[in-house]
Amino acid sequence: MYGNGMKQLEERHVPTKVLKMEWSNKMDLLAIAKEHGEVSLHRLTWQRVWSLAAPKDKTLVTALAWRPDGKQLAIAYDSCDLLLVDVENKDIAFSKTTESKVTSLMWVQHEKPQKKDTIDSVLIKMNGLDYLPKLQSLVLRDTPEEENKIPKVQDTLNLLLVGMANCEVQILALGIFLCGSIKLAEIFKKEGTVLNIYMPVDFSYLYVAIQYYYGSIEIVTIKLQDCDTCWDDVYDLAFKHDQLLSSLDYLDQTMKNILETWEHVSLMEMELKLSSYCPEDPEMVSTDLLELLIYGILTERMDQFLKRDLTDKGIKKIGLSIESSHTNVQKLVVNQLSEVTNQILFQLVEISGMSLKKYECLGLTEHSVEKALRSVNGFLMKCNEVQIVIEESLTRYKLFFKWLYGMMIKLNDENSASDPSLSDTSQHELNMLAEYINGLGETGSKAKDYKLDRVGQYFLDGDLECPYDARSQWWSLLQDNPCLEENELILTAPRGHSLTRQFAVLKADLMDIFAQRKTFFDKTFVFHENVALELPSGLSHGRTRVSMVDLPNHKLLVCCVRELGAHDFGFYELMAYSDTLEVTHRSTTVFYSCNGVKQNVHDVQFYSHDYVSVLTETLDEATNRFSLFIQLSTNSVRSHCSTNGLTTCRIGQPSGDSDGEGSCHTLNDYTCRVVENMAASSFAVSGTRKVAVLLSHSRHKVRLFEMEVDDEEDEDEDSAMDITRDSNLTDETV
Structure with a gap:
């Protein structure tokens, strides 16, 4: 009652000033858009849950919409930015840029009678990732209250309807997968803007309220033909898209964590000292160090350098910091980067199988998936290369600083016999150390630069200054026979690419899978007669608010x-x-x-x-x-x-x-x-x-x-x- x-x-x-307000239909939460683009979330008691600043300066919110389950909030700005925000922690779950300013948003969830699961639906929802190692927390610090929360995929199809100022309507399955676009201005040959959008929960019709530039308002009625099977296909592909985006977000956060870990400790201090040893002759430091190592000859310049510019405590500190930095990065690469990349590889294999079936009409092509598969494998190969370089660098760093510390102890006339480890060096280690010292002066990007670091170049967005030389028969075979690289069964990673550059290629190829032009809805939309809204008071003059709700029997x-x-x-x-x-x-x-x-x-x-x-x-x-x-x-x-x-x-x-x-x-x-x-x-x-x-x-x-x-x-x-x-x-x- x-x-x-x-x-x-x-x-x-x-x-x-408050500009827009929108209630959640699942929880007693109110989203409020204010001046300067700020969006805040409040409870019924006006207790503020969180506040989110605008993505850009001088930006206003143009539309708000809640996901039907109340777990996400869609926010559109006049800067053409569209964000999906997690209600629990205000994290940006998804973002995109639209061609025109968004004027209206609606999020509707599909409600239809339960059907028996088909073989396709069962296979789609089977999560092969359960058999892979679980992804670890993204948080670097082990605090119980900060645990990694990978977004859960949605188990029911929902559509985010986006109306824009250029009279275009986009349909995003699960809020992320673009499965349809209707440019009404091109269809009706009239310029206008979308005032509001509405779709019943059975997805039978799409209603669009348009105000044309000369003032008149029309309701556009679009019939979506009975295609429950097609909607199932849309959900299947959007489901995989959502999974892939979640893994890609984890991969992106892991890359950021690696960069933060590496930037905390660097070799710049030691590199600057070596570069200032003899600025006019960059190779002099390598020559003097080799003479000291092989012949035991200590030049006057090297003697002053070891006594004045270096200290035993400084050498110990640099050595420990280098070891700590490399070890932490190695753990991230092995435990997180490689594992999530393997997950993406498994997901792409599933999507590759889907591209061979009925999903091509939704824009899924075999070529784009195969291209992404090659990029993922190339990224995995680059991850393995980084692990090898880190391992070799750690061995050489420890050996170099151990020998350098021993030389400083001898110069200070201290009893080095009390520490046998300083003089216990095998012939193999001596050869490795001599080779490392000999190559120091050849790795700088400038003539006066010295580069002890071989790992940091992999985290820069560019080509490697010192590419890794695998020295294997396989690489020699590929270099001698370039035609082999054209074989689809042979996977290679660009030798000169850094890990960051290869990640950018991987990310672009993954996004390209779902960026194909969709043709599914072109044959599904059926336009009915438009209804003009006229009022004696002159509704067509000035800005107008339109509200819609459906009744049974397509009313x-x-x-x-x-x-x-x-x-x-x-x-x-x-x-x-x-x-x-x-x-x-x-x-x-x-x-x-x-x-x-x-x-x-x-x-x-x-x-x-x-x-x-x-x-x-x-x-x-x-x-x-x-x-x-x-x-x-x-x-x-x-x-x-x-x-x-x-x-x-x-x-x-x-x-x-x-x-x-x-x-x-x-x-x-x-x-x-x-x-x-x-x-x-x-x-x-x-x-x-x-x-x-x-x-x-x-x-x-x-x-x-x-x-x-x-x-x-x-x-x-x-x-x-x-x-x-x-x-x-x-x-x-x-």
Whole structure:
């Protein structure tokens, strides 16, 4: 039973202007977009959950939409950025840039009768990754409260509908996979912008409200042909896309962790000392070190260098820091980078099999998948190369600094015999050390640079200064026979590419798999007749708000109101016929009058398919402005709609001297709430959560209400609120 009361929960003053508000239909959470592009999430008690800054300066939010399960929030900015934000931790789960500014968002989840699983659906949902090693935490520090949380894939198909200012509508399966795009401006040969989008949960129709540049407004009705199997295919491919993006995000974070780990400790201090040894002759330090190693000859310059520029504590510190840095990076490469790359490889193998079947019509091509497979294998080979270079570098660093430390001990006339490890060096180690010292002066990018580091070059976005020489018969065979590289069965990684450069190639190839032009919906969309919305008050002039909700039997209810200066709003009932492509419509004009005078209508939205919420403004006897929040039955309005649209409906009882228009009907099936001490300009409602929030004209004050409460509870709340009505409340931050 629908309760008539409204219970005020909170009244808050917001320091920053509020521009948009959107309720979650799954949780009592309210998303608020403010000036400067900030988006904050609040509970019913106005407790702030989190706040997210705009991705760019001087950016405003143009649209908000909740994922049907309430776990993500879609945010569109006038900078053409579209973000999907995890509600739990405000992490950016997905982002994309649109061709034009987004003006409308809607997120709808598919609801259809349960069907028996087919072989394809079972194979798609079988997670082969369960048989691979579990991915470790991305957090570098082992703290129990900071655990890695890999996003869980969604088990039900949902579509994010994106309407843009260039009259284009994009359909994103699971919010990420572009499976359809409709450019209405090209179809109708008229420029315009999308005001709102709506799709029923059965995915049968797509309704688009368009306002053309010359002012007129139309409802575009698009039939999506019965294709449950096709929707299953869309979900299958979007499911794999979601999995792949999650793994790619893990890989990206691992690369960032490697860069952070490597940047903490570097060899720059030692390299600068070696570079300043003899600036006019860069090879002199190698020559003097080799003479000291092989012949035991200590030049005067080397003697001064070891005594003045180096200290035993400094050498120990540098040696330990180098070992720590290389060991940490090696763990990340072995335990995380290689494992997640193997996961991506397994996922691509599954997608490769899908490209050989019926998914080509969704843009999945065998060529793009094969290209990505080669990139993944190339990246794995580069990871193995980095592991080998780290292992060899660690061995040489330890040997070099151990020998250098021993020389310093001897120069200081200390008893080195107390530490046998300083003089215990095999012939093999001596040969390796001599080879390492001999190559020091040849690795710098400039003539006066010295490079002890062989690993850091792999983490720069560019070509390797000193490529790794595998010295294997296999590499020699490939170099002598370039034609072998064209064989599809032979996989190679560009020898001169760094790990970061190879990762960029891999990322681009993975994104290219799902960036193909989609043709699936070109044969699925069927356009019905457009319905023009016309009102006596001149709806086509100025900015307009459009709200839509569906009814059974392919019926659609539409409400339209101008944002400024409106005294009434249009109410439409549309019904589409799939056999004739005809769309019939009935309409009426609704207004609220007080003392025979039409009052301003500021906002109209559907609370549910049974009720429409109306916000009006009027004056009391002392000419004070106040607002009325009305819950109007849609059935009562529908009963007075006509095919010619000439009827009008008045909310409330007419006054004695009101106009005597015979076609004006009185609507009595409504509830009304007086919003005292506040002139409201807009609101947001959720019939599912039974909540509402009103925004003042100044956009600095909000009031939160619980809807459908008992009348007795409402009266008790009113008496209590009268005492604190004018209290000055401030915005709380939690």
